[in-house]
Amino acid sequence: MMRVTTATMRKAAAGFCAVLCLMLLGGAAAADQPHPWQLGFQAAATPITERIHAFHNELLVIICLVSGFVFALLIYVMLRFNHRAHPVPTRTAHNPVIEVLWTVVPVVILVIIAIPSFKLMYYMDRVPDEAMTIKVTGHQWYWQYEYPDQGNFSFNSNLVADKDLKSGQPRLLEVDNPLVIPEKTNIRVQVAGTDVIHSWFVPSFGFQEYAVVGRLNEAWVNVNSVGTYYGECNQICGVNHAFMPIEVKVLSKADFEKWLVDAKKNFSAANEPVDKPAGGAGATQVADAVQAAEPAATGNR
Ligand SMILES: [Cu+2]
Numbered sequence: 001m002m003r004v005t006t007a008t009m010r011k012a013a014a015g016f017c018a019v020l021c022l023m024l025l026g027g028a029a030a031a032d033q034p035h036p037w038q039l040g041f042q043a044a045a046t047p048i049t050e051r052i053h054a055f056h057n058e059l060l061v062i063i064c065l066v067s068g069f070v071f072a073l074l075i076y077v078m079l080r081f082n083h084r085a086h087p088v089p090t091r092t093a094h095n096p097v098i099e100v101l102w103t104v105v106p107v108v109i110l111v112i113i114a115i116p117s118f119k120l121m122y123y124m125d126r127v128p129d130e131a132m133t134i135k136v137t138g139h140q141w142y143w144q145y146e147y148p149d150q151g152n153f154s155f156n157s158n159l160v161a162d163k164d165l166k167s168g169q170p171r172l173l174e175v176d177n178p179l180v181i182p183e184k185t186n187i188r189v190q191v192a193g194t195d196v197i198h199s200w201f202v203p204s205f206g207f208q209e210y211a212v213v214g215r216l217n218e219a220w221v222n223v224n225s226v227g228t229y230y231g232e233c234n235q236i237c238g239v240n241h242a243f244m245p246i247e248v249k250v251l252s253k254a255d256f257e258k259w260l261v262d263a264k265k266n267f268s269a270a271n272e273p274v275d276k277p278a279g280g281a282g283a284t285q286v287a288d289a290v291q292a293a294e295p296a297a298t299g300n301r
Helices: 002-029 047-080 096-125 253-266 278-300
Strands: 132-139 142-147 153-157 179-182 187-193 198-202 207-211 217-221 227-233 245-251
Touching (some): 132 179, 187 198, 198 245, 245 253
Antiparallel strands (some): 142 153, 198 207
16 A cells, blocks of 8 residues: 555656646747647747746746745644644744744845846846837737838738638737838837727737837837747737737848838838728728637637
């Protein structure tokens, strides 16, 4: 009986260690969009995300050490001071050494956590010598992207409805006009809103800023490599909150310049209304998307 118990405990311990390792390595194993049963973060695509993941891993070590210590203390108390092992309780009420320790040690741990935390926060906040600026505006329920210093054009970015998806395009993440930016470039991203509060969130960029009416929030990105990155509005903003995804195409600098020439022609201010969805696609398309997505969403629940 004892042997079976030990074996089971060993298996459980091995399973726990495996899960812990997966959590620690999760950041490195994922891709630029979420996957079913994914554990850990999406892969880091900017220096900010790399630092966020490193900070997360440091915290995980501290959390495990603290939890392990508390767990060991509990086991010790249960074994050493149960009524059979210790039938006559002491009447100890105070112990200055222990009281100072259990106050000072947590404070020291919090300070150890606070230093890298503040460093990271200021690193994320300060835009380093930006080469260009992008303005993101949240609307109910689509995003508008402006390029104020690259020809001052803008366009709207609407969800591609399920029925219009081409093979390989991810459902509820694909948009008609993705944001296009060059790789390895410091880009100031300003975020504002026109109706309710939205939030522009791209996990692999480590970027999340609220889109608030009358307020200009900003942060920055510098994407390490070309590719397509997805995110979503992550502030509950109304009935179509789930249908205003973010798609960012990161191109090489040369390809971005080529795209810019076409984009200036296609999205000139004259033919692109600022506060209405592009080409009349938006409203109907979102309504279609809601209709198309509803049965599937209900099915998932
Ligand atoms: Cu929103």
